[in-house]
Structure formats: structure tokens, C-alpha cells
Amino acid sequence: MADLNVNIGKLKLxxxxxxxxxxxxxxxxxxxxxxxSRLGGFIVKGTTLHKREGNPYPRMAETPSGMLxxxxxxxxxxxxxxxxxxxxxxxxxxxxxxxxxxSSIDDYVQAAGLINELDKIPAIELNISCPNVKQGxxxxxxxxxxxxxxxxxxxxxxxxxxxxxxxxxxxxxxxIAQAAEDAGADSVSLINTLLGMAIDAETRRPLLSTxxxxxxxxxxxxxxxxxxxxxxxxxxIPVIGLGGIMNWKDAVEFILAxxxxxxxxxxxFIDPAVTLKVIDGINAYLDRHNFSSVSDIRGxxxx
Amino acid sequence: xKKFILDLTVTSNALIHENYALxxxxxxxxxxxxxxxxxxxxxxxxxxxxFLRRPISIHNVDREANEVWFLxxxxxxxxxxxxxxxxxxxxxxxxPLGNTFTMPAPLSGQxxxxxxGVGVAPLLYLGRHLKENGFVPTFLLGARxxxxxxxxxxxxxxxxxxxxxxxxxxxxxxxxxxxxxLKENSFSRIYACGPxxxxxxxxxxxxxxxxxxxxxxxxxxxxxxxxxxxxxxNTTEGHLCVCKDGPVFNIKKLLWQI
Numbered sequence: 001m002a003d004l005n006v007n008i009g010k011l012k013l014x015x016x017x018x019x020x021x022x023x024x025x026x027x028x029x030x031x032x033x034x035x036x037s038r039l040g041g042f043i044v045k046g047t048t049l050h051k052r053e054g055n056p057y058p059r060m061a062e063t064p065s066g067m068l069x070x071x072x073x074x075x076x077x078x079x080x081x082x083x084x085x086x087x088x089x090x091x092x093x094x095x096x097x098x099x100x101x102x103s104s105i106d107d108y109v110q111a112a113g114l115i116n117e118l119d120k121i122p123a124i125e126l127n128i129s130c131p132n133v134k135q136g137x138x139x140x141x142x143x144x145x146x147x148x149x150x151x152x153x154x155x156x157x158x159x160x161x162x163x164x165x166x167x168x169x170x171x172x173x174x175x176i177a178q179a180a181e182d183a184g185a186d187s188v189s190l191i192n193t194l195l196g197m198a199i200d201a202e203t204r205r206p207l208l209s210t211x212x213x214x215x216x217x218x219x220x221x222x223x224x225x226x227x228x229x230x231x232x233x234x235x236x237i238p239v240i241g242l243g244g245i246m247n248w249k250d251a252v253e254f255i256l257a258x259x260x261x262x263x264x265x266x267x268x269f270i271d272p273a274v275t276l277k278v279i280d281g282i283n284a285y286l287d288r289h290n291f292s293s294v295s296d297i298r299g300x301x302x303x
Numbered sequence: 304x305k306k307f308i309l310d311l312t313v314t315s316n317a318l319i320h321e322n323y324a325l326x327x328x329x330x331x332x333x334x335x336x337x338x339x340x341x342x343x344x345x346x347x348x349x350x351x352x353x354f355l356r357r358p359i360s361i362h363n364v365d366r367e368a369n370e371v372w373f374l375x376x377x378x379x380x381x382x383x384x385x386x387x388x389x390x391x392x393x394x395x396x397x398x399p400l401g402n403t404f405t406m407p408a409p410l411s412g413q414x415x416x417x418x419x420g421v422g423v424a425p426l427l428y429l430g431r432h433l434k435e436n437g438f439v440p441t442f443l444l445g446a447r448x449x450x451x452x453x454x455x456x457x458x459x460x461x462x463x464x465x466x467x468x469x470x471x472x473x474x475x476x477x478x479x480x481x482x483x484x485l486k487e488n489s490f491s492r493i494y495a496c497g498p499x500x501x502x503x504x505x506x507x508x509x510x511x512x513x514x515x516x517x518x519x520x521x522x523x524x525x526x527x528x529x530x531x532x533x534x535x536x537n538t539t540e541g542h543l544c545v546c547k548d549g550p551v552f553n554i555k556k557l558l559w560q561i
Contacts, residue, residue, distance in 0.1 A: 025530035029547075032306040033397075045532075053542050060525050060533035065351040067525060071532045074542055217354055269355060269526040270346065272397060273308055 002286035003293040004279070006040070006260050008238050009161035009186030011095060011123045013040035013261060016294055017251065017279045020242050020265030021046055021099035021125060021165070022071065026085050027092060033272040037093030038279060040261060044081075044089075046099045046127050047115075049107045051077040055132060061198040061207035066217030066244070067266060068196050070210040072132040073101055078111045082118065090120035097163070101127040105140075105153045113157040122160055126151065126185075129167030129192035131214045141167040141192075144179035151183035163240065166190040166231075168220075173227050174234040181235045189240035189263060190231060191224045217266040220244045225257055232258025232299060247274070248281020255282075258299040304399060306528065307335050313392045314370055323421070323453055324386035325362075326373045328394060334371055337364050338403035339429035340519055340551045343373070344527035345385065346395040353381040355525055358546070360425040360496075361399065363457070371398075374453065376421035400527045401550050404429055404494055404517055407438060412491035414438055416462070417479050417505050419445040419497025423453060425519055426496060430461035441465065441490075445479035445501065448472050480504040490514055506554040506561045516554045520545045 004015035019027075021043040027036050036042065054074025061068045075081075081098070089096060098115050102108040108126065115121055128141035128150055140146040151164055164180040166173055168191035177188050193214025198207040224243020232239045241259030245251050246267045254262050267274045282294060291297055311328035319325045344356035363372040375385045388394060407414050414433060416426045423444055430440040440462035446452045449472040458464045465484050466474030475482050479501060485508060495505040496519040509516030522545040524534035529547030536545050538556045543549065554561070 023526075023531060025528075029526075029528045029530045033308055054532065054535070057535050057537070057542075058523055059535065060523055060531070062353075062355050062525075065354055067355060069525070069531065069533055074532050074535070218351075266525075269531060271308070272526075272528065 002283055002291060003295075004283060006294060008123070008163065008240065008261060011041075011161040013095060015040045015279050016255065016259075016261035016282070017275055018042055018095075018097070018240070018261060018263045019268060019275060020263040021127065023265040023268045026089055027096070028089060030268070030272050034276050039094045039275055041095030041097055043097045043099050043125055043263065044085075045075055046073045046101045046130065047075050047078050047081050047111065048073055048101050049078055049111045051075070051080070056209040058207060058209055059213070061213070063196070063198055063215065063217075064219060066215055066219035068198055068208060068213040068215050069193070070132045070208045070213035072210070073130055078114050082114060086118055086121070090118075095122055096120060097123045097125050099125045099127050099165070101130055101133075103133065105150050108150055109153050109157055112154045116158050116160065123163055124158060124160070125163040125165050125189060126154055127165050127192070129165050131167070131169060131193055131195045131212070132210065138167050138169065141176060142170050144175045147176045148179040148183045151180050151185050155184035161186045163187040163189050165192055167192050168223060168227055168243075169195045174230050177231040177235050181237050185237060187238045187240055187260075188231065188235070189242060191220070191227050191243040194220055194223065216244070218244045218246050221250060225253060228254055228259050229257040229301070245278070246270070248278045248285065251278050251282055252285050252297065255294065255297050256299070256301045258301075260298060304336060304338070306397060306400060308395065308397050310393050311371070311396050313388050313390050313394065314368075315390055316386070316388050318386060320450065320453060322377050324375045324377065325454075326375050326385060326388065327370045328373070328396070329368070329370050334364065334369055335399060337361050337371065337399040339432045340403040340425055341399040341401045342527075342550065343371070343396040343398035344400060345373075347381045347384050350380060350384065353384060356397065356527065357381045357385065358400070358521070358524055358527055359385070360519070361428055362424045363428045363431065374421060374424040397527060401546060402548065404551050405553075406433075406436065407492045409437070413441055413488060415441050415443060415490040415493045417443045417445075417493060417495040417497070419479060419501040420451075422495075422497030422501070422519070424496070426494065427454060427457055427461070429494060430458060434461040439463070441484070443467070443479050443482055443484060445497070478504065480508050492516070495519075503559055503561050506559065509554060510561060517551050518554060518557070519550045520552060521550065
């Protein structure tokens with residue numbers, strides 16, 4: 001049994017496997033299939049200061065080896081999370097991280113400030129990369145200046161581990177990652193979904209109500225892996241890799257590219273218990289290659 | 304209800320129509336409890352075009368044979384894959400998912416189960432459940448033509464079956480809501496599943512006759528367990544997940560123009 005412990009800022013994970021925001025609900029949806037306490041952590045659904053109904057149906061289209069979504073941050077707001085959901089999930093026995101989104105800096109700051117008060121939430125993931133909301137979201141994540149402003153503002157009110165989730169829909173993701181690090185982020189997670197589109201040739205209509213949406217799933221893995229490698233080589237804070245991880249081997253590849261931890265997203269829809277297989281698979285890989293710790297393979301890509 | 308991820312074994316798979324397969328699956332342990340209206344998310348392996356699981360309604364549960372039945376409409380690559388599975392092969396299913404139909408009050412009169420196309424699938428198990436609970440379900444099944452009416456003999460085991468066909472080749476000619484049964488009878492509760500225009504038409508009838516009515520929706524979904532929020536329906540309570548809050552909804556909760 002290899003040592004699977006990793007640290008992200010002040011956050012200690014028993015293993016490097018987390019779940020991605022928006023793919024794991026509030027964890028409860030998966031409790032029939034797995035012991036949630038085995039996870040390194042899970043990241044709850046994107047939470048905004050105020051309730052959001054999200055985009056109209058249809059919000060999802062299956063694509064080759066992947067899917068597009070345009071959910072648009074449907075959630076009941078931070079107060080609902082604090083009063084209704086948090087009491088139910090806080091003693092799950094793993095790190096619960098809240099993904100925070102907003103349409104103005106003030107929204108982010110207020111929501112982060114409220115979540116800062118919750119004892120059992122050791123970190124937030126700042127979503128500056130949602131492609132499915134018109135105002136804000138990705139707007140902050142596509143320029144170094146925008147990223148810097150929102151991260152600085154949240155850093156001022158949030159004392160625990162601050163992870164910034166980056167958009168791949170940019171010319172140079174390393175610039176945004178650098179800006180997040182310089183503004184005080186403890187970690188960056190990447191990638192959020194890639195902006196994509198699907199059309200039904202027969203009806204001549206788009207398959208999503210919003211026309212465009214975010215692509216995820218196995219199809220995006222090579223892009224995600226490349227971006228994680230580039231970012232890990234540029235910045236000093238830990239990188240959390242995600243994007244198309246379907247099994248333990250994909251997860252190991254992200255760690256070899258420089259990720260300290262990984263998130264499993266769309267794969268949860270295909271196998272709701274996939275995360276446990278990924279944890280066990282990483283461990284077996286480390287044993288087989290005689291590594292005593294998962295840290296030994298971080299960035300250990302042979303060039 | 305506890306949900307399971309199970310590797311189920313195909314006991315039989317018959318093409319009962321050019322576009323429909325009747326797929327029967329078993330498990331080495333007793334199958335979990337399943338209620339009418341619930342569905343399974345079945346994994347399709349081996350093709351990049353079928354990345355996600357396919358949600359398929361539970362058509363029947365045969366406890367003696369320890370079998371769960373699915374009526375699969377071949378609509379694309381995923382369902383074609385399901386229709387081609389052979390006895391002895393394995394399919395991975397997550398089940399049971401979703402809510403169930405509301406049972407009628409005892410002694411509350413006739414209940415109508417109206418189905419069209421592949422929408423008849425959940426009504427067989429619902430009819431069976433109703434019969435086992437002392438009700439006498441009336442089925443009203445609609446199809447384009449005689450050959451498109453599926454599983455009639457099975458439905459007849461649990462209740463009286465009426466049919467409409469668009470070409471008049473069986474039962475009354477027309478759509479289900481044009482059937483004389485609806486003019487001559489009153490029902491205490493109606494359940495409907497089928498194409499949306501058909502369900503809307505049944506809902507209109509129910510509304511006009513002040514009858515409780517539930518419909519089963521089949522919005523496009525990904526996770527099947529209320530995690531991704533892709534399959535939402537607009538309701539009086541905002542966007543609800545068809546996979547978790549449904550698939551069965553009372554028509555009063557829906558914002559349909561009916």
C-alpha cells in the first residue's frame with residue numbers, strides 16, 4: 001500500500017482523487033454506490049449568492065466520446081446550501097469543497113465570505129470558467145486581469161484553501177494560472193469544459209437551448225492533459241488536473257504531467273462508483289512500479 | 304429506495320417488431336425492489352458514439368423468474384446495441400431510478416392507463432402492480448397500425464385492453480383521446496406515457512374531466528440520479544430533474560400548454 005496522501009495548500013487529502021463540481025451533486029446522490037469517506041474530497045455543485053434556475057431544456061447533447069452541457073449553474077443559492085445541505089453532508093468524513101460562482105466580484109466575495117464561516121468546508125473552488133452563463137463566470141477567467149481582480153478580492157475575505165478553476169477557452173492558460181497564483185490562490189484546477197456546439201442536421205436546429213455549451217468527457221482528455229502539463233511547468237502552487245479522466249490510468253497520466261490531485265467528472269455518469277476504482281488503480285500502479293508515495297510520480301514524466 | 308450498479312445477464316432478447324426488442328435480464332441474486340414508473344440506466348460498451356448510459360423504463364418484473372424486462376425501441380446506435388444483445392451476455396445497469404406512479408385511493412373506481420408507441424413500456428408493470436393491489440386497470444393503447452401495438456397478450460393478463468390505430472387496422476381508428484371509451488366512461492385516475500402531443504392530449508381530457516392524471520416523461524438525461532441537472536422539466540416548483548423528481552409528474556405540476 002503506497003502513501004496516497006497529498007496536500008493542496010493547507011488542505012490535506014487522504015488520496016489525490018476528488019470529484020468535479022456539477023458531476024457529483026452534493027455527494028448524497030452517490031452514497032448508495034460508494035463510501036464517500038474514501039474520497040480525497042468532493043466538490044459540490046456550483047453555488048452562487050442567489051438562486052439560479054439555469055438554462056432552459058434541452059441542456060445536454062451526447063457527442064463522440066463526450067457530452068455537451070448547458071446547465072447554467074442551476075442552484076438554490078448560498079443560503080440554501082448553508083442551511084439545508086451543509087448540515088446533511090458536513091460529517092461525510094471527507095473534504096467537502098464548495099465551488100463558488102458569480103456574475104460580479106461582489107457576488108463572489110459575499111458567497112465566499114459566507115462559506116468561510118462553515119467549519120467543515122476547508123476549501124472553496126472559485127469558478128471563473130463556466131461557459132454557460134452570459135454574465136460573469138467565464139468572463140473573469142478569460143483574461144489575466146479579470147482573474148487577478150476576482151482572486152484578490154476573494155482572497156481578502158477567505159482565509160482557507162482557495163482553489164481557482166480555470167477555463168480552457170483562452171489563448172494561453174498559463175497566463176491566467178500565473179495571474180491566479182500571483183493574486184494569492186493556493187491552487188488551480190483545470191480544465192473546465194471546452195466551448196462546443198452540436199447541430200441536428202435533420203431538423204436544422206441546435207441540440208442545446210443555448211446553442212453552445214461545455215464539452216466534457218473522454219474526448220477532451222488530450223487537451224486537458226496538455227494544459228495541465230503547461231501550467232504545472234509554469235507555476236509553483238499545486239495543480240489539480242481534470243478533463244476526461246475515465247479510469248485510474250488517465251488519473252496517473254495527469255499526475256505524471258504534474259497534477260498534485262485529480263478530479264473525476266463526467267465519468268461519474270457512466271460509472272457512479274468509478275472514483276473508488278481510480279483510487280485503487282492508482283495504488284496498484286504505485287505498488288507495481290515500486291513507488292512508495294503518489295508524490296513520487298508527480299511531474300515524473302520522462303522526456 | 305436503494306440504488307444498485309449490477310451486471311445483469313440476458314436471459315432472452317427478441318425482436319418483437321422491426322423497431323422493438325423485448326429484453327429480459329436476470330441476476331444471480333434476487334433483483335432489488337423496483338416500482339412501476341422507475342427506470343434503469345444501461346451502459347452501452349464499445350462505441351464512442353454511445354458514451355452515456357441509456358435510460359430505459361422498467362417494463363415488467365417477474366419475481367418467480369427473477370427477471371426484469373425492458374421494451375427497447377431501436378432509435379439509434381445505443382438502443383440498436385441493446386437490441387442485438389444475445390442470451391448469456393452481460394449488461395451493466397444502474398437501477399432502480401426515479402419515482403413511481405401514485406396508487407389510486409382504495410375503491411376509487413376505474414383507472415385508465417393510456418399509452419402510445421414505446422410509452423406503453425412502463426404501463427405493463429404499472430397494470431400488473433395495480434391488479435395485484437386489487438384494482439382492475441383499463442388499458443388504452445394507441446399505435447400507427449396493428450403491427451405497432453406491442454405486447455397485447457401481456458397487457459390482457461392484467462386488465463381490459465382497448466386500442467386505437469391511426470390507419471384503423473385494429474381497434475378504433477384515430478388517436479387514443481378519440482376512443483369511444485373516454486366518452487362512455489369516467490375514470491378516477493389516469494396514467495399516460497407516450498409521445499408528448501399524445502400525453503398533452505390525455506392531460507387535456509383529464510383536466511376537462513377534473514381527473515387526477517400522471518404522465519411519465521423521457522427528457523434527455525445523462526447521470527440518471529439527479530447529479531448533473533441536464534434533464535430538467537419546467538414545473539410549478541422551477542426546474543425539476545426528470546430522472547430524480549420524475550419521471551412521473553402530476554399534470555398539475557407541469558407548465559404545459561394543455
